[in-house]
Amino acid sequence: MLASQRKDYLLHVLQTQGQIVAKDVSNELRLSEDTIRRDLRELAAAGRLQRVHGGALPASPAVADFAGRQQIASDAKVAIGRAAAKMIQRGQVAILDGGTTTLQIARQLPHDLRATIITHSPTIAVALVEHPSIEVILLGGRLFKHSVVTVGAAAMEAVARIRADLYFMGVTGIHPKAGLSTGDLEEAHMKRALMASAAETHVLASAEKIGAASPYVICPLADVDGIVADAAIPKKTLADYRKLGLSVVQA
Amino acid sequence: MLASQRKDYLLHVLQTQGQIVAKDVSNELRLSEDTIRRDLRELAAAGRLQRVHGGALPASPAVADFAGRQQIASDAKVAIGRAAAKMIQRGQVAILDGGTTTLQIARQLPHDLRATIITHSPTIAVALVEHPSIEVILLGGRLFKHSVVTVGAAAMEAVARIRADLYFMGVTGIHPKAGLSTGDLEEAHMKRALMASAAETHVLASAEKIGAASPYVICPLADVDGIVADAAIPKKTLADYRKLGLSVVQA
DNA sequence: GGCTATCGTGCAAAAACGTGCAGAGTCAAG
DNA sequence: CTTGACTCTGCACGTTTTTGCACGATAGCC
Numbered sequence: 001m002l003a004s005q006r007k008d009y010l011l012h013v014l015q016t017q018g019q020i021v022a023k024d025v026s027n028e029l030r031l032s033e034d035t036i037r038r039d040l041r042e043l044a045a046a047g048r049l050q051r052v053h054g055g056a057l058p059a060s061p062a063v064a065d066f067a068g069r070q071q072i073a074s075d076a077k078v079a080i081g082r083a084a085a086k087m088i089q090r091g092q093v094a095i096l097d098g099g100t101t102t103l104q105i106a107r108q109l110p111h112d113l114r115a116t117i118i119t120h121s122p123t124i125a126v127a128l129v130e131h132p133s134i135e136v137i138l139l140g141g142r143l144f145k146h147s148v149v150t151v152g153a154a155a156m157e158a159v160a161r162i163r164a165d166l167y168f169m170g171v172t173g174i175h176p177k178a179g180l181s182t183g184d185l186e187e188a189h190m191k192r193a194l195m196a197s198a199a200e201t202h203v204l205a206s207a208e209k210i211g212a213a214s215p216y217v218i219c220p221l222a223d224v225d226g227i228v229a230d231a232a233i234p235k236k237t238l239a240d241y242r243k244l245g246l247s248v249v250q251a
Numbered sequence: 252m253l254a255s256q257r258k259d260y261l262l263h264v265l266q267t268q269g270q271i272v273a274k275d276v277s278n279e280l281r282l283s284e285d286t287i288r289r290d291l292r293e294l295a296a297a298g299r300l301q302r303v304h305g306g307a308l309p310a311s312p313a314v315a316d317f318a319g320r321q322q323i324a325s326d327a328k329v330a331i332g333r334a335a336a337k338m339i340q341r342g343q344v345a346i347l348d349g350g351t352t353t354l355q356i357a358r359q360l361p362h363d364l365r366a367t368i369i370t371h372s373p374t375i376a377v378a379l380v381e382h383p384s385i386e387v388i389l390l391g392g393r394l395f396k397h398s399v400v401t402v403g404a405a406a407m408e409a410v411a412r413i414r415a416d417l418y419f420m421g422v423t424g425i426h427p428k429a430g431l432s433t434g435d436l437e438e439a440h441m442k443r444a445l446m447a448s449a450a451e452t453h454v455l456a457s458a459e460k461i462g463a464a465s466p467y468v469i470c471p472l473a474d475v476d477g478i479v480a481d482a483a484i485p486k487k488t489l490a491d492y493r494k495l496g497l498s499v500v501q502a
Numbered sequence: 503g504g505c506t507a508t509c510g511t512g513c514a515a516a517a518a519c520g521t522g523c524a525g526a527g528t529c530a531a532g
Numbered sequence: 533c534t535t536g537a538c539t540c541t542g543c544a545c546g547t548t549t550t551t552g553c554a555c556g557a558t559a560g561c562c
Contacts, residue, residue, distance in 0.1 A: 002270060003550075004303040022508080032552050037509075053508065053559060122373030122389060129396045138373060138401050140391025140409050145380045150389050154409070158391050161405075254540075273518080283542050288519075304518065304549065 001029065007039055010056075014049055015127075016078055016107050020056040076206045076230045079251035081105045084168050084204065084228045087249070088115055092165040095194050096124050098149030099170035101204045103127060109134065118162055120150045120190065137162070144186060151186040159193040167198030169224070173212040174205055176240065179221050181214040188216040195219065202226040202249075207233050221246070257282075258290055261307075265300055271307040327457045327481045330502035332356045335419050335455060335479045338500070341365055343416040346445050347375050349400030349438075350421035352455045354378060360385065369413055371401045371441065388413070395437060402437040410444040418449030420475070424463040425456055427491065430472050432465040439467040451476045453500075458483040472497070 001009075006029065014020050022040065026033040044051040050059045081104025088094045090113060096102045098121035106117070106127045113133060119125055120139040128136045139162075141155025169191055173181040180203060182188050195201045201224040210233060226247035229238060238248050257280065265271050273291060277284040295302035301310050332355025339345045342365060347353045349372035357368070357378045364384060370376055371390040379387045390413075392406025420442055424432040431454060433439050446452045452475040461484055477498035480489060489499050 002272070002303050002305045002308065004308060005270065033508085034510095034553080035551060038551085041510090122376040125373040125394055126377060126399060128394070129399055132396070136394035136396070137405075138389070138391045138394055140371075140389045140401070140406075143376055143379070143387035143389055145383070145387070148377060148380055150391070154388075154412075155391075158405070284518080285520095285543080286541060289541090292520095 003039075006031075006035075007043060010036075010039055010043060011048060014056065014058055016081075016104065017075075018058065020049070022055045025055075076232060076251070077101045077104050078108075080204050080206060080228050080230060082108045083249050083251035084202065085109045087202070087228075088113065088166060090114055092116070093118065093163075095119065095162075095164045095167040095198055096121065097168060097170040097191065097194065098124070098147050099204075101206065102168055102170050105168060105204075106131075118164055120155055120159075120194075121148060122150075123148050144184065147184065147187060149187070149190070151184075151190050155190060156193050159190070159197050162197050164198040165200065167194050167201045168228070169195065169201055169203050169218075171203060171205075171214075171218065172209060173214040174203065174209050174221070175211060175213040176221065178213040178217060180218040180224070182216055182218060183214045185216050188218050191218045195224070200225040202228055202247075204228050205233065206230045210237060254290070257286075258294060261287075261290055261294065262299060265307065265309055269309065271300070273306045276306075327483060327502070328352045328355050329359075331455050331457060331479050331481060333359045334500050334502040335453065336360045338453070338479075339364065339366055339417060343367070344369065344414075346370065346413075346415045346418040346449055347372065348419060348421040348442065348445065348455075349375070349398050350455075352457065353419055353421050356419060356455075357382075369415055371406055371410075371445075372399060373401075374399050395435065397435065398438060400438065400441070402435075402441050406441060407444050410441070410448050413448050415449040416451065418445050418452045419479070420446065420452055420454050420469075422454060422456075422465075422469065423460060424465040425454065425460050425472070426462060426464040427472065429464040429468060431469040431475070433467055433469060434465045436467050439469050442469045446470065446475070453477040453479055453498075455479050456484065457481045461488060 010020055010025065013025065022033055022036045026036045040051055040056050043049050044056065047059055049056045077100060080101055084105045085108040093116040096105055096117055096119045103124055106124045109131055111131060116135040116137065117128055118137040118139065122138065125136050125138045128134055139150055139155055139158040141150035141158065142152040144151045171180045172183050182191065203224050205227050207230045222244045224246065226249065227241055228249045228251060231251055238250065241248055261271060261276065264276065273284055273287045277287045291302055291307050294300050295307065298310060300307045328351060331352055335356045336359040339360065344367040347356055347368055347370045354375055357375045360382055362382060367386040367388065368379055369388040369390065373389065376387055376389045379385055390401055390406055390409040392401035392409065393403040395402045422431045423434050433442065454475050456478050458481045473495045475497065477500065478492055479500045479502060482502055489501065492499055
């Protein structure tokens with residue numbers, strides 16, 4: 001492995017996992033920790049990351065707020081992202097919702113995959129600049145800063161003009177009775193519109209969302225086609241979803 | 252094996268494997284490493300690949316490009332950004348072009364300024380998340396990865412529906428005869444459309460752009476209303492612009 | 503306050519590098 | 533056909549870069 005590839009790898013790890021543990025990387029790559037530490041030092045000098053005891057953290061102070069949440073890119077989210085990324089086939093058109101979990105999907109997409117990604121999240125659009133063979137369509141509109149996605153009438157209109165194979169939806173609550181829900185009314189509308197524009201909708205479910213309900217309901221659980229579930233979710237719960245006719249993929 | 256065949260082979264390896272290890276290739280082709288190194292050096296000089304210790308990697312212009320440029324936030328760009336940011340008054344609607352200089356404007360906007368920023372750059376949209384009192388409108392469309400801005404028919408249509416007070420335009424060339432120019436045709440169209448949607452257009456001029464001309468012409472210099480100029484630009488040049496009727500702000 | 507993991511530095515071996523040079527081959531002019 | 537200029541390739545040599553190890557210093561945790 002070439003030295004510059006190693007640095008790319010380190011930055012990739014940082015991006016997908018939100019942190020670097022020097023020891024882990026040295027084990028994975030079968031290199032001495034000294035070498036990894038040297039690389040980290042150089043990357044830190046170049047301002048590409050922030051060096052800390054034991055490893056490194058993302059530098060980017062500008063996006064600190066969003067990145068703050070991003071850093072809790074728990075293993076679960078990474079795994080869900082990887083599982084969902086695998087579901088996108090060559091040539092397909094997929095919609096990625098805003099949110100930290102969907103951002104993981106974008107980052108885990110194979111670098112040589114030829115596909116089209118439609119998104120209303122500028123963050124995801126920027127992340128996909130790294131993927132040369134992916135066509136990116138950004139849906140415009142008013143920026144809702146809390147979630148960093150576009151919403152509103154303009155965004156709704158843009159959605160109406162597209163038609164996708166897949167839609168990966170992020171939510172804040174998945175409840176057997178209350179269905180799928182989120183924290184903002186505009187966002188709920190947007191999610192419904194995106195769902196209507198896609199042939200198949202899959203919900204991304206990390207464990208902490210199961211059984212929770214947020215103020216604004218998107219739709220009943222049965223309205224979506226599938227669920228991409230965290231490994232920590234009990235088999236029994238997943239069986240309930242299957243009974244509703246949902247396809248279940250466990251990360 | 253002819254030298255040119257060898258170079259084709261090297262580029263083929265690079266394309267299929269994503270990397271070249273000089274030693275491996277020299278073994279495969281039964282040639283000395285010196286020869287391979289020489290070839291790599293020449294291909295690197297021609298910009299066909301990126302030379303690294305031990306071999307070579309793809310040149311990847313799009314990625315390295317923007318990331319590279321982003322770090323060169325020279326003092327000049329910061330100063331231009333600050334000067335331009337001051338021109339935006341409370342309550343106004345301003346269009347920010349894509350590019351590293353306009354990104355500086357976004358970063359330098361006062362945190363308590365109430366205004367609306369319209370942009371086709373997801374990078375700028377994300378940067379403005381930090382500014383709670385700024386309303387952000389993101390223009391959607393196909394993402395042009397080289398500059399990280401949206402372009403195309405959808406973007407043009409979105410532009411047609413807006414009307415702004417100010418437009419800050421980034422360019423790559425400012426030439427007395429050739430006018431304002433940029434490196435991509437779609438972008439040139441987009442800039443013209445944005446100009447048409449704004450009451451006033453100001454060009455951001457850092458010193459290295461003066462006297463330069465890029466392939467795609469946007470418009471004659473006299474079509475814009477003002478110029479925000481780098482401190483390094485000679486007074487005489489600025490006087491010429493004033494003669495054309497442009498308002499000149501020096502950072 | 504003590505313990506352990508991590509860190510930085512100096513050092514040496516190995517790998518990769520650039521440069522100069524010589525031999526082999528090519529080509530065109532004479 | 534011969535000669536000289538030129539290019540290409542491999543080798544030798546000294547230089548630079550990279551890497552792993554040893555050692556003492558330091559930071560974080562209990």
